[in-house]
Amino acid sequence: xxxxxxxxxxxxxxxxxxxxxxxxxxxxxxxxxxxxxxxxxxxxxxxxxxxxxxxxxxxxxxxxxxxxxxxxxxxxxxxxxxxxxxxxxxxxxxxxxxxxxxxxxxxxxxxxxxxxxxxxxxxxxxxxxxxxxxxxxxxxxxxxxxxxxxxxxxxxxxxxxxxxxxxxxxxxxxxxxxxxxxxxxxxxxxxxxxxxxxxxxxxxxxxxxxxxxxxxxxxxxxxxx
Numbered sequence: 001x002x003x004x005x006x007x008x009x010x011x012x013x014x015x016x017x018x019x020x021x022x023x024x025x026x027x028x029x030x031x032x033x034x035x036x037x038x039x040x041x042x043x044x045x046x047x048x049x050x051x052x053x054x055x056x057x058x059x060x061x062x063x064x065x066x067x068x069x070x071x072x073x074x075x076x077x078x079x080x081x082x083x084x085x086x087x088x089x090x091x092x093x094x095x096x097x098x099x100x101x102x103x104x105x106x107x108x109x110x111x112x113x114x115x116x117x118x119x120x121x122x123x124x125x126x127x128x129x130x131x132x133x134x135x136x137x138x139x140x141x142x143x144x145x146x147x148x149x150x151x152x153x154x155x156x157x158x159x160x161x162x163x164x165x166x167x168x169x170x171x172x173x174x175x176x177x178x179x180x181x182x183x184x185x186x187x188x189x190x191x192x193x194x195x196x197x198x199x200x201x202x203x204x205x206x207x208x209x210x211x212x213x214x215x216x217x218x219x220x221x222x223x224x225x
Contacts, residue, residue, distance in 0.1 A: 015082055020094055020112065020144045027086045028094070028111060028146040032077055038085050038112035040073045042148075048081015076115075085112045090148040097139055104138045105147065105173035109213075114143030136173070147172065151214040158204050165201040166212050175208035 004010075012023060015031035023029040030036055032050060040054060055074040077083055086092065097103055097117060104122060118141045139145055153172055158164045165183055174180070183203040204210050 012084075020114070020146055022092055022094060023084060025091055026089050027084050028092045030077070030083050030085065030112060030146075031081075032083060033080055035076055035078045035115045036112060037074050037076055037115055038083075038146075039087070039110055040075045042085045042087050042111055043075075043077070044084050044086050046081055046083040048079065050077055050079040050081040050083060052077055085146065087111055087148040088150075090150050091152060093147045093149065093153070095145045095147060097141060097143055097145060099142050102138060102140050102176035103145065103173055104136045104175075105145070106136055106171060109147045109149055109172050110137065111146040111148045113139065113145040116143040117141045117145060149211075149213045154212045154214065156210050156212060158206060158208050158210055160205065160207060163203055163205040164210055165203050166210060168200055168202050170212050170215065171202055172211040172213050174204055174210040178204045178206040178208040178210065180204055 012029070015021070015029065018031045018033040020028060020030050020036075027044070030038075032048070037055070043052070053076045055076060092111060095103055095105075117139050119137045119139050122136045122138045149172055156164050156166075158174075158178055168182075181203050183201045184199070
């Protein structure tokens with residue numbers, strides 16, 4: 001069989017080591033040798049001797065967003081083989097978490113992660129339904145975390161002198177050492193959204209980085225996630 005479809009640009013290569021790698025801009029490959037975790041429905045192909053087990057809402061609840069009342073259930077993948085993960089052709093990225101690191105991420109952006117990572121539920125102070133229902137997952141330990149994001153994310157440095165304000169529907173995550181709070185502004189809502197209602201942003205202060213996607217979640221997208 002010939003043609004550009006079968007060129008090296010599209011042909012997958014055998015894994016050289018266990019774990020997570022970026023197969024291409026829209027897909028993450030995981031060479032499984034034991035166990036890993038992924039969002040349900042994200043597996044698009046696999047080969048080898050792998051078993052998939054649905055995780056209960058107790059685990060999926062860590063990724064729940066109060067604004068929709070929906071959870072993002074996870075599945076465990078066990079065995080030996082290769083699996084490919086993607087979500088709505090979104091761009092894929094890998095975050096390496098080292099001991100002492102802490103990365104807070106929105107559940108809608110989680111694609112897969114190493115079983116060696118630990119996580120806990122975190123909520124932004126004062127962020128109820130009116131503030132976007134910011135229920136996030138805080139990952140610690142040592143391992144890799146695969147993320148999916150609409151478009152190419154922006155990584156914005158945050159310093160004590162220059163806090164950063166981000167739309168609650170656009171934030172992907174942030175690093176340790178940052179303090180969060182809600183900031184309400186009528187002027188930004190009037191200028192950017194063409195309305196007179198109150199706009200809510202997430203304010204981040206301290207020393208670190210915040211990751212923002214270049215789009216907002218529409219009501220239809222929010223329900224899908």
